Amino acid sequence: MKKQESLDKRNLTELEGTVLGLIGVKGPCTPYVIRKEFKESPTLYWNGSAGTIYPIIERLEQQKLISHVSTKDDLRGGKLYILTKIGKRTLKAWLYQPTSPLVIGTPPDALRNRVELLAFLAPKVRKNFLDEVVLELENQLQVFVRDCEEAQENNLFTFFSARGSLLHAQARLDWIREVISTLDKGIEN
Amino acid sequence: MKKQESLDKRNLTELEGTVLGLIGVKGPCTPYVIRKEFKESPTLYWNGSAGTIYPIIERLEQQKLISHVSTKDDLRGGKLYILTKIGKRTLKAWLYQPTSPLVIGTPPDALRNRVELLAFLAPKVRKNFLDEVVLELENQLQVFVRDCEEAQENNLFTFFSARGSLLHAQARLDWIREVISTLDKGIEN
DNA sequence: GGACACATGTAATACGTTACATGATTTT
DNA sequence: AAAATCATGTAACGTATTACATGTGTCC
Numbered sequence: 477m478k479k480q481e482s483l484d485k486r487n488l489t490e491l492e493g494t495v496l497g498l499i500g501v502k503g504p505c506t507p508y509v510i511r512k513e514f515k516e517s518p519t520l521y522w523n524g525s526a527g528t529i530y531p532i533i534e535r536l537e538q539q540k541l542i543s544h545v546s547t548k549d550d551l552r553g554g555k556l557y558i559l560t561k562i563g564k565r566t567l568k569a570w571l572y573q574p575t576s577p578l579v580i581g582t583p584p585d586a587l588r589n590r591v592e593l594l595a596f597l598a599p600k601v602r603k604n605f606l607d608e609v610v611l612e613l614e615n616q617l618q619v620f621v622r623d624c625e626e627a628q629e630n631n632l633f634t635f636f637s638a639r640g641s642l643l644h645a646q647a648r649l650d651w652i653r654e655v656i657s658t659l660d661k662g663i664e665n
Numbered sequence: 666m667k668k669q670e671s672l673d674k675r676n677l678t679e680l681e682g683t684v685l686g687l688i689g690v691k692g693p694c695t696p697y698v699i700r701k702e703f704k705e706s707p708t709l710y711w712n713g714s715a716g717t718i719y720p721i722i723e724r725l726e727q728q729k730l731i732s733h734v735s736t737k738d739d740l741r742g743g744k745l746y747i748l749t750k751i752g753k754r755t756l757k758a759w760l761y762q763p764t765s766p767l768v769i770g771t772p773p774d775a776l777r778n779r780v781e782l783l784a785f786l787a788p789k790v791r792k793n794f795l796d797e798v799v800l801e802l803e804n805q806l807q808v809f810v811r812d813c814e815e816a817q818e819n820n821l822f823t824f825f826s827a828r829g830s831l832l833h834a835q836a837r838l839d840w841i842r843e844v845i846s847t848l849d850k851g852i853e854n
Numbered sequence: 855g856g857a858c859a860c861a862t863g864t865a866a867t868a869c870g871t872t873a874c875a876t877g878a879t880t881t882t
Numbered sequence: 883a884a885a886a887t888c889a890t891g892t893a894a895c896g897t898a899t900t901a902c903a904t905g906t907g908t909c910c
Contacts, residue, residue, distance in 0.1 A: 497782035521773035574797035579775045584710035586768045592826040593686035608763035637781035640840045641771050647836035651829045
């Protein structure tokens with residue numbers, strides 16, 4: 477009853493590509509390890525729930541992008557997955573998309589949505605909201621600073637990723653401060 | 666055959682809240698106007714497809730958050746929707762969430778995903794990728810600069826939103842340049 | 855009269871999450 | 883023995899997109 481006509485023609489989704497990439501850079505690993513990676517990483521967006529990861533691993537195997545080596549003796553250790561030749565080629569193609577709007581385009585941002593609609597709140601409430609946001613962002617920034625320090629000791633590219641989150645958080649903070657000061661000036665007039 | 670047990674208990678999704686907010690700040694408007702807003706805005710993430718907007722308007726009306734005034738005479742003009750009292754209260758509560766992880770948390774970023782997995786590409790390919798990304802981001806930055814100038818003449822908060830996109834784009838550009846220079850130094854050693 | 859913008863909707867599909875279910879192994 | 887972690891999976895659901903279908907009014 478599974479629906480999968482022309483699976484090989486489909487492009488990888490962002491999450492599928494990331495899973496494929498994790499198998500690629502981490503070497504042979506089990507679905508469970510992939511899940512842990514998602515859960516523990518502060519920069520990887522998805523939560524790596526079982527209901528997502530296992531079906532994706534299945535799909536990738538059916539598309540011959542990954543294959544597993546059986547581990548009969550060890551009931552505890554799960555199936556170890558590795559990239560196939562096609563998998564390596566596909567991953568390289570998926571990674572190298574410097575002009576794709578999905579990669580280059582500005583991601584969604586729930587805070588930006590709120591700011592766009594802030595006209596609906598009374599000036600005082602607005603001010604309170606923005607002040608609280610600044611406090612939250614300052615705390616978050618500290619967390620990312622620590623993440624960067626930790627990541628620096630491990631993988632260089634994990635560090636880059638953490639650094640990206642940090643710079644984004646800093647940019648958001650600068651932005652909200654700018655909004656606050658602009659609104660404050662407006663009130664004076 | 667519609668499934669909607671306990672609709673009033675549900676929280677608003679990000680898109681539902683944004684639709685409600687647009688009706689709130691723009692005043693009475695038709696679903697079509699909402700769709701246009703999404704299509705034309707460079708900072709609002711969603712594309713405002715009919716298949717999304719019309720069902721949302723329906724749901725919001727069923728939850729008594731919005732109501733419409735009939736326009737019998739004008740077949741062309743669609744139904745004009747406005748916020749109800751409950752709608753106004755709900756919108757204020759939805760906007761004012763300065764500590765919500767969804768609002769404050771760092772959004773997903775497909776470029777960050779790529780960078781995290783860049784170890785899989787050969788150094789030369791990596792370099793090409795990053796150089797191309799810089800070019801793309803520089804172009805994008807110019808677009809956002811123009812968006813900001815346009816928005817400055819209209820709504821202040823639309824300008825803030827555009828400004829947020831601009832600062833984010835700038836942060837991403839700085840970040841990738843930093844990654845490139847770090848990798849270049851590594852090669853020298 | 856034809857093209858285009860206005861206006862509303864439905865059906866099929868894709869994607870990810872939550873919650874549930876199961877069982878083995880290790881730690882306390 | 884109980885709790886926690888390892889490990890794999892399924893079912894139901896929510897949400898948004900794409901593509902399709904339909905019709906009206908306006909402009910050239």
